[in-house]
Amino acid sequence: MAIPSVSLHPPSDLLLLQLCNNIHEVRQLHAKFLVSGLINHHPVVPRRLIQAYVATSHVEPAISIFETSIHSPDAFLYNTIIRGLINDSSPDRAILFYKKLLLEGTVIPDNFTHTFVLKACSHLQEDEAVSVGRQVHCWVIKAGGELGSYVHSSLTHLYATLGFMDEAEHVLGESFEENVDAVNAIISGYCRCGRVDEARAKFEGMTDRNVASWSAMITGYTRNEMDLEALSLFQDMSVSDPELIPNESMVVSLLTACGRLGALPQGRWIHKYIERAGMKISTNVSTALIDMYAKCGNIQCSYEIFQHIASRDRDIVLWGTIISGLAKHGQAAKSLELFDEMIGHGIQPNGVIFTAVLSACNHSGLIEKGQECFNQMAKVFRIVPSIEHYGCMVDMLARAGRLAEAEELIASMPEKANSVIWGAFLSSCRMHNDVRRGSWAFQRLMEVEPLSGDRWKLGELMFGNAGRKMEATKIRKLMHETEIETTVGRSFIEVAGVVHEFVAGDIMHNKAEEIYRMCRSIHRTMRKSFMNMTS
């Protein structure tokens, strides 16, 4: 059979192929090439088809063309397939293709191959990732510094992410010029394993820093709960390089820090800052803002932000943040309403969402609703209740004096109850004067957490209240002899720039009356401005 004459000239369909932006068009042209036989007779056709399929996120047909119509693939084609598999979230298959390339030995992997392969590694099991990483490392050494800075920083990043800091440092040393991205990866690697000082030393030693360098260090501080350091480094950045615009992860980290510190003014300032800088406020940033405002006590503001986000941009973490924020602020009804709304939008709740929902029920004493949710969780949504969920339920039932049911629930748990559960149960036993169950709980608590003074104290109070002086005295004596310490619940409140401290149960504070009055007035003002905002 004669080769169609068109094969002598690049057919116009080949040009069309490059313009395709959906799979149907690619399929149509593919069919035409099959019919005309061009697919096996024009060398460029299968290449272009592979590229077109990968570009429209369909890697399977690309692979089958690769295997049937390509007889001597080059690095570019391997790269295309490997990249397609990574985008298709099949990193293990991407690695298989890399191994095939190495095995056949006719193609030399280039910078792109290495970069893609290293990216695939970060999604693999640790041992497999290290093993492939080492293979790439061999190529880096063989190339003697000729490999691009992308490969160097990707390899450094892989080792650093896996916590292989010595190897990461070693690769860094193999690059000729200073590789900012690689140093950034090292900074974040050190922070990831808690070696913050070493990270800071690397950061200080850099001659050239980019936004990612500052971001890696700031994010590293927040990761290690060094929230003040994070905010202070951000201040350093604004001073030393006012032109630098923070990236998204930096903003999220800063807001996390503000939330944990309860630093509302700083949080607000960052909010204004990102608005002024014209940064796009992604779902992640919105989530961090909502979380920050909720943790700083301004749930109205959280809710306001939440409502301005289009439903299609609301992911499960965003829903979780506002649901648990409302729950913590005692607004159970609103929290449950949003939970239903979320399900109405077709988002499947997960365990974290249910913890928030159950804690909302718990804090508002909605026991029947709580039980309904707890049952629904397993039966409708197929979520296995975790120890936190059991904890919520036990606390809820026990608080309400339904100690027998709480006890039953503890017995039905698949794993052993922890100190949180026994502690909650014990404190309810004390509250409801059930010394029989209480002493049982106290014994279990002493098994799982013998070293907490607060637990001993709780036991002492329970026995004391119930008139069991002997046990109470015995515990008191033991605490005295072992010098075990109890902690004090404290809370802080800032009024007009002055921080006041309260000890739990303490109403003797010399400014108490005044602060209560001011709080009421602030609350009224906040309500008013909230009404203005929403109307």
Place this chain on the structure above:
DNA sequence: GTAGGGTTAG
């Protein structure tokens, strides 16, 4: 002709 960095809800 192909190329990221990190984060958030209990």
